[in-house]
Amino acid sequence: MNATWKPTKNQQTKQRRKRRFFLIVATLFVVGWVGYYIYSPPPPETVTVVKPTVFEKPTERLKHDAVLSASLPVRGQTSKHVLQRTIASGDNLSAIFAGVEISQTVMLQIVAADESLLALDILRPGNTLTFTLDEETRQLTKMELFIDPAHQVIYQRIDDRNFEYREIILPGTWKYQLLDSDIDGSFYQSAIFSGLSDREVGNITYLFKNKVNFNRDIRAGDRFQVVRNLQLIDGKLTGQSHIEAVRIFSRKHHYSAFLFEDGNYYDEKGKSLARAFQRYPFKGRYRITSPFNLARRHPITKRISPHKGVDFGMSVGTPIYSTGDGVVTRVKNHPYAGKYIEIQHEGRYLTRYMHLSRITVKRGEKVKRGERIALSGNTGRSTGPHLHYEIHIKGRAVNPITAKIPLAVSVPKGKFKAFKQRVAELELLLEKSQFDLIGS
Ligand SMILES: [Zn+2]
Missing domain, CATH: 3.10.450.350 (Nuclear Transport Factor 2; Chain: A,)
Structure with missing residues (x-):
């Protein structure tokens, strides 16, 4: 006989039971797993979670020829505890730190110290970085950024997790x-x-x-x-x-x-x-949540850290306008300053707009006074949605509320x-x- 095999009634019930059992177990497993995923506490925030996307250039360039060669131009004392790097085009901070075998965690501590200066966001070919290590622990104690003979920045370690900067500007x-x-x-x-x-x-x-x-x-x-x-x-x-x-x-x-x-x-x-400037980079009025203050204590780290701009509390997505005609010189994403824009204006003015949620201009683009450049946000190290706005005149940050900017013709x-x-x-x-x- 060629009849196909058919399970008896008893066998069918057994199979159904088996299937049901399996389904219940699988459902419980999935529910438990999803529940764990949703309700488990987020991992503690550490500086290392910040993605190094700030440094937008390719990382492959830098070689491991770390130790200072005698032929390099040398400033100050040098030894095997002092390493020096001259920036070439295409270099970025991440790769340079990797090249001198200093951890990205330490790099981010320095980037945090640089938050109000942002000198490390623009490394130009020919700038040098000098790293001084502790002779015993090989821990980084100091990093010097040499921009030009009249302008240097020194990042000095103050404890296990923090650096402080000192800017040297010589009048010449x-x-x-x-x-x-x-x-x-x-x-x-x-x-x-x-x-x-x-x-x-x-x-x-x-x-x-x-x-x-x-x-x-x-x-x-x-x-x-x-x-x-x-x-x-x-x-x-x-x-x-x-x-x-x-x-x-x-x-x-x-x-x-x-x-x-x-x-x-x-x-x-x-x-x-x-052309004249406008005083504020937005329409309407917003509350000042933190004034310009060069001797401020940082709201998060509690250290003396100058506040070189004014914070205006505003909900995420508020349109931000350029306060004067100019050229966009930086469009960056900084772990602490967040998404930010820098605009160079004619004369000797510069403005910065930080913690943005969205930037609608590109680097190199010309913008007009009153042109929309971004939407406000809460990116970077920020205690709440706000715009941080800075004006620099002749290379120095000034109080945007009282600064003498050309409002007249x-x-x-x-x-x-x-x-x-x-x-x-x-x-x-x-x-x-x-x-x-x-x-x-
Ligand atoms: Zn601020």
């Missing part, structure tokens, strides 16, 4: 330099050829953007003059410079710009070339005499024939 001596050139080809090419940097040429064209169309109005045979002020330490240029005066002579018009003591550029009549009346005097001094320099590095 400043010398004037005159660049005077006929235009041959484009303004850009001629300006670069005369010795101006890319950034400086960009600043000049931006300064005159409402007055001069550099493609149409400027031609071969026109002329420009620039008085630049350069910083020196021990007779060597530090790389720090700023433009004091510009004159452009085209066939039809003369254009000029003079830097005044308030950090703004004006034409010879005292009319501002920079011309030199204030009471300052006009001083402005005229400054213009006369600069014009005297411009009238000189070629000169280089004369006292200022």
Whole structure:
């Protein structure tokens, strides 16, 4: 017979029971597992959970040739306990710390100390990092960031888990330099050829953007003059410079710009070339939850830690606007400052916006005063949803609520005499024939 086998009734019941038993066990297992997942306490927060995404460059570059070679430029004492790294393009902090075999935990302790300065977020080729280790424990005791001969930052260990920074800014001596050139080809090419940097040429064209169309109005045979002020330490240029005066002579018009003591550029009549700022980077009013205070105790670590901006309490997602025209110089995600933006404005102004939830501009992008750049948030080390807003004038953080920012369009009346005097001094320099590095 070819009949197919059929289970008896008894066998069927047994199988059903078996299946039911298995189903119950599996259900209990799944329910228990999900429950554990939902109700188990989150792991304790430690600094090591922070992803090192802040450092956006590739990590592969740095080699393990850690110990300082004698040929490197050496500042201060060096030994096998002192390691030095010169930053090359593409380097990032994570890879450099790995290269000198210092843990990412220690790196994050230093990044925490750097929260209010953010000097380590921008490492430029040629900067150096010097690591000093304890001779016995090999623990990092000090790290020095050498930016230029006039600017260094020292991160010093203060206990097992914390570092403190000290910024060294030397005034140096400043010398004037005159660049005077006929235009041959484009303004850009001629300006670069005369010795101006890319950034400086960009600043000049931006300064005159409402007055001069550099493609149409400027031609071969026109002329420009620039008085630049350069910083020196021990007779060597530090790389720090700023433009004091510009004159452009085209066939039809003369254009000029003079830097005044308030950090703004004006034409010879005292009319501002920079567009005015707005005081606040948002619409409406928000409560100040933490004021600008250079001697503040940090709300979380309780240590003295300067608060270089103002905190405004606001719900996550509040639109944030640039307070002035400028160029976005940083779009970063910092473990403590959170998602943040830095904007370089004409004149000598810089603004920063921190703890954002969403950033809607890119690095290098030009923005206008009042342009939306981000949504506020609660990212980084933050005690609640707020915006941290900073203004820097000539490299120093100032109180955004009281800072003298250009809200007006011309030199204030009471300052006009001083402005005229400054213009006369600069014009005297411009009238000189070629000169280089004369006292200022
Ligand atoms: Zn703040």
